[in-house]
Amino acid sequence: MNDNSDVLKAAGLRKNYRKDKAAVDGVSFAFSRGEFVGLLGPNGAGKTTTIKMLTGLIKPSSGVIHYYGRDFHNESQMTKGLIGVVPQQNNLDRDLTAYENLCLHAILYGIPKDARRERIYEYLEFSGLTDYANRQVKTFSGGTMRRLVILRALLHEPKILFLDEPTVGLDPHIRRIIWDFIIKINRTKNTTILLTTHYIEEAERLCKRVMIINDGRIIVDGDPETLKDGIGHFVLEVYKDDKIEEEFFNTRDEALLALKDSTYPCKVRAVTLEDVFLGLAGRRINV
Amino acid sequence: MFNGICGVLYRELLIYRNRALKQMLTSSLSPLLFLIAFGWGFGRDVTVGGISYISFLIPGLITMNSLTQSFAISGEINISRFYFHTFDEYLIAPVSHAGIVIGEAAFGVFRGILATFIIFIYAFVFDASLSFNPFFLVAIVLHTFIFSALAVTTSMVVKDHSGQALINNFAITPMIFLCGTFYPIDKLPYAFKLLVSVFPLTYSTKVIRATLTGAEVNIVYVALMMFYCIIFFLTSLWALRKVEA
Ligand SMILES: Nc1ncnc2c1ncn2[C@@H]1O[C@H](COP(=O)(O)OP(=O)(O)OP(=O)(O)O)[C@@H](O)[C@H]1O
Numbered sequence: 001m002n003d004n005s006d007v008l009k010a011a012g013l014r015k016n017y018r019k020d021k022a023a024v025d026g027v028s029f030a031f032s033r034g035e036f037v038g039l040l041g042p043n044g045a046g047k048t049t050t051i052k053m054l055t056g057l058i059k060p061s062s063g064v065i066h067y068y069g070r071d072f073h074n075e076s077q078m079t080k081g082l083i084g085v086v087p088q089q090n091n092l093d094r095d096l097t098a099y100e101n102l103c104l105h106a107i108l109y110g111i112p113k114d115a116r117r118e119r120i121y122e123y124l125e126f127s128g129l130t131d132y133a134n135r136q137v138k139t140f141s142g143g144t145m146r147r148l149v150i151l152r153a154l155l156h157e158p159k160i161l162f163l164d165e166p167t168v169g170l171d172p173h174i175r176r177i178i179w180d181f182i183i184k185i186n187r188t189k190n191t192t193i194l195l196t197t198h199y200i201e202e203a204e205r206l207c208k209r210v211m212i213i214n215d216g217r218i219i220v221d222g223d224p225e226t227l228k229d230g231i232g233h234f235v236l237e238v239y240k241d242d243k244i245e246e247e248f249f250n251t252r253d254e255a256l257l258a259l260k261d262s263t264y265p266c267k268v269r270a271v272t273l274e275d276v277f278l279g280l281a282g283r284r285i286n287v
Numbered sequence: 288m289f290n291g292i293c294g295v296l297y298r299e300l301l302i303y304r305n306r307a308l309k310q311m312l313t314s315s316l317s318p319l320l321f322l323i324a325f326g327w328g329f330g331r332d333v334t335v336g337g338i339s340y341i342s343f344l345i346p347g348l349i350t351m352n353s354l355t356q357s358f359a360i361s362g363e364i365n366i367s368r369f370y371f372h373t374f375d376e377y378l379i380a381p382v383s384h385a386g387i388v389i390g391e392a393a394f395g396v397f398r399g400i401l402a403t404f405i406i407f408i409y410a411f412v413f414d415a416s417l418s419f420n421p422f423f424l425v426a427i428v429l430h431t432f433i434f435s436a437l438a439v440t441t442s443m444v445v446k447d448h449s450g451q452a453l454i455n456n457f458a459i460t461p462m463i464f465l466c467g468t469f470y471p472i473d474k475l476p477y478a479f480k481l482l483v484s485v486f487p488l489t490y491s492t493k494v495i496r497a498t499l500t501g502a503e504v505n506i507v508y509v510a511l512m513m514f515y516c517i518i519f520f521l522t523s524l525w526a527l528r529k530v531e532a
């Protein structure tokens with residue numbers, strides 16, 4: 001395996017569920033080792049469809065996928081071992097214990113029998129779930145289930161991890177625990193990560209690179225800082241009677257100057273990725 | 288392929304472990320009712336083709352009960368596909384489709400064979416005179432494999448749970464009533480005889496009944512059973528590939 005080649009390279013991926021409409025309409029990208037990428041987009045943009053194509057759950061209508069230079073379609077059994085997947089919906093066996101769920105995964109991924117137990121406990125430890133090993137999954141809270149799904153995806157030590165909305169439906173506290181967990185995976189194991197989300201804060205906190213997808217097309221691809229620089233560094237929010245208006249400025253002083261002139265209540269703050277997203281939304285995203 | 292078979296069997300057996308008793312109880316009731324209604328209801332002296340009706344009926348109930356239990360895996364695959372999405376774990380794993388199909392089918396065979404034991408107990412209670420040809424073991428494996436593979440196929444083809452219910456109603460139930468499980472098919476009108484001659488259950492019933500009543504096993508029927516095994520194995524692979532389309 002050539003470690004210098006891209007971990008993942010996708011070219012011209014397209015998926016038509018129906019003839020007249022492409023859910024994903026020709027997306028291309030390449031990830032290198034250890035990269036942490038966010039795929040951001042509104043509901044129905046095509047995030048899950050993209051992940052499903054990249055992980056072999058559905059076949060692309062056209063386009064090619066390579067992992068480490070190997071064709072995903074032609075060498076699917078070999079390449080599938082390089083991938084870890086956290087689907088949008090938890091798909092654990094609720095009647096089985098955490099350990100049994102993990103053991104099933106270990107068998108499917110060919111982890112040798114004598115190494116299974118040790119590996120499972122090593123990862124339970126890594127994710128702080130050791131106490132849950134022998135409890136039935138249906139007794140778990142949402143956050144614990146989510147952590148178990150992520151841990152399961154790591155068990156065979158994949159080179160790339162796909163996380164489809166890992167923190168949706170979780171409270172802010174648990175969400176931060178999951179974030180720390182994901183960062184730890186990326187740092188300590190140098191695992192390449194593709195995470196989808198529509199929480200902009202999540203992408204901003206975690207991702208070194210952000211791709212924004214809308215209506216099946218990637219409309220922006222870059223690191224969050226550069227994207228933010230593109231629209232200015234400071235925002236003046238003007239609270240008018242019926243709406244909040246935003247003006248963008250390159251320096252704080254310019255913003256403050258404008259604030260002085262305004263007769264409405266105002267607030268100056270730093271630009272966030274959300275502004276980038278909404279700026280695009282105003283022009284191009286049809287939510 | 289081996290990882291796939293082992294993984295699927297590991298999961299199915301773990302889940303079955305908790306439900307085994309309930310499912311065995313469920314599957315033991317309807318054959319008992321058939322035995323009471325047809326066996327005792329018709330009276331003890333009714334004979335079919337030279338053997339007592341009870342002895343004729345018992346092998347039929349064995350095929351029926353094992354078929355029902357083997358085919359029941361389709362419902363569970365449906366649940367794992369449509370409700371809990373646990374089936375996706377198999378699809379994203381580095382295992383072959385053949386491994387998944389064989390794993391599921393092996394579990395169906397196992398369930399089907401378990402369901403025959405209760406009928407043997409009934410045979411004893413109802414005092415049916417059976418003879419036992421060891422070829423029965425081969426026949427029951429072929430028979431349960433046919434319907435397990437058919438179950439895998441249909442559970443991959445349907446788009447939701449109600450589609451599965453439709454298939455059960457329009458394919459499985461008629462088969463059970465028409466293919467000679469409860470009466471010899473040579474009494475059927477010609478059109479129906481033609482119809483049942485394409486149903487695999489017709490042949491497994493004949494072979495299994497022959498192995499339990501001391502009749503000669505027709506090798507052509509055994510060949511046909513193997514033929515259906517291969518066909519439904521192939522349709523399973525085809526249907527599984529279509530799931531990813
Ligand atoms: N199995 C399917 N059959 C037909 N259309 C589908 C199917 N799955 C998704 N779609 C459509 O494809 C488009 C993209 O859906 P997708 O699930 O990829 O979006 P998403 O970005 O993941 O959205 P969300 O944020 O809601 O999860 C949507 O318009 C959706 O309705």
Ligand SMILES: [Mg+2]
Nearest residue numbers: 047048049088
């Ligand atoms: Mg989605």
